[in-house]
Amino acid sequence: MSPAPFWRSRQIANRLAQAGIWLAVALLATGCADTGYLLDSATGHLKILQAARPVDDWLAEDSTPLALKQRLLLAQDIRRFAVSKLQLPDNASYHRYAQLPRRAAVWNVAAAPAYSLTLKTWCFPVAGCVGYRGYFDELEAKREAEALRAQGLEASVYGVPAYSTLGWLNWLGGDPLLSTFIQYPQGELARMIFHELAHQVVYVKDDTAFNESFATAVERLGSTAWLASQANPSVQAEYAGFDARRRAFRALTAKTRQQLQAIYALGDDAPPDAGARETRKRAAYAEFRLAYAQLRQGWGGLGPYDAWVANANNAAFGALAAYDDWVAAFEALFNRQPGDWRAFHAAVRQLAELPRAERTQRLQQLLAEKPSLP
Secondary structure, eight states, rough: OHHHHHHHHHHHHHHHHHHHHHHHHHHHHHTTTTTTHHHHHHHHHHHHHHHHHHHHHHOOOOSSOOOHHHHHHHHHHHHHHHHHOOOOOOSSTEEEEEOOOSSSSSSEEEEEEETTOOOOOOOETTEESSSOOOSHHHHHHHHHHHHHTTTTTTEEEEEEEEOOOTTTGGGTTOOOTTTTTTOOHHHHHHHHHHHHHHHTTOTTTTHHHHHHHHHHHHHHHHHHHHHHHHHHHHHHHHHHHHHHHHHHHHHHHHHHHHHHHHHHHHTTTHHHHHOOOOHHHHHHHHHHHHHHHHHHTTTTTTTHHHHHTTTTTTTHHHHHHHTTHHHHHHHHHHHHTTHHHHHHHHHHHHHSSSOHHHHHHHHHHTTTSSSSOO
C-alpha cells in the first residue's frame, strides 16, 4: 500500500471514531427514551461510511469491474452537472462509493390508521418529526411493522436505495454513492443524485411533504435538463418510456388517494350507508388494482409497480403522498424564472422560513398557477 492511501485511510478512520463519539453524545443529549434505536441508526450509517472509498480509488483498481467504472464516471459527470447547471451544493457528497451487501440502503416503516391516510410520526434529532422510521436491518423493520399492526394500524415496509444526511456529515466524506442505485438507468441515476442533493439545499423540520416535494421537483426539472443536453437519443427514449409509466402510475395513485380521503371523511354515520366505510374502502382498493392491471397490459406486460400494488394500504398511500403533494407548486415557482436555478433555490429558502400555515397558503397559491403533474 502506498503512503498516500495509508494516511488517507488512517485519517478517515480517525474521523469515523470522532463521529461515533460525537453522535453518541448528541443522542444522549436529546434525552430520548429511544436512545437504543438512535444508536443503532448511527452505527448503521457509520458502517456505510466505513465501506465508502473515493471514486478515484475504485477507478484506479484493476479489480473494479468495467461496468462499475463506467457508472462511477457517469455519476461524476452528473455530479458536476448538478453543481454547474442546477446550482446544487458543491461539497464532499457523491465523490465516494460503497458496495453494500444488501438491496436497499435502509428500510422505512410507515403506519396509518384503518380509515385515514395521515401517517404516524416519529421525532428525531436534527430531522424533526417525519412520517416514517428507518432501519438498516430489514428484519428489524418488519418486526416494527408487526408491532404497529398489533396496535391496529396499517403498516408498510419499503426499501430505500439512498438517503440524505442533509449535509451535516460532509466533514466525514458526505453521502456516498451506493451499490443500491449505481446501476440505475442514466436518467434515474441523475434523478436520484439530484433529489438527495436537493435535501442539502433546503430542509424544514417537521414538514416532510415540503421537503420531499421540493426534492422531487428538483429531480424532475434537473433530469429533464440533463437528458436534453447530455444524453443520446437511445437514453432519452428509454427514459421517456420509463417516465411515462411512472406518470401514469402516479396519476392513478393520486386519483385513488382522493377517493380514499373522501370515503374516510364521511365517517360511519354519514347517510345513506351508515357503517359502510369498510365496504367503500375495499371497493376503492379493488378498483385501484383493476385499473393498474389495465395499465400494465398497455405496458406490454411490464410490471414495475407490482409489489407496491400487491401490498398497497393506507400507510403506503400516505407515504407516497409526501413525494407528490407540492411538486406542481415548486414547478410553478421555477417557471416564474425558468432556468434560473439560483433564484429558484433562493425563493424556496424564503418559503421555508415562513410559518407553516403561511407557507402552506403560498404553496396552494402556486398550485393554482400550474395543473398538477403526476
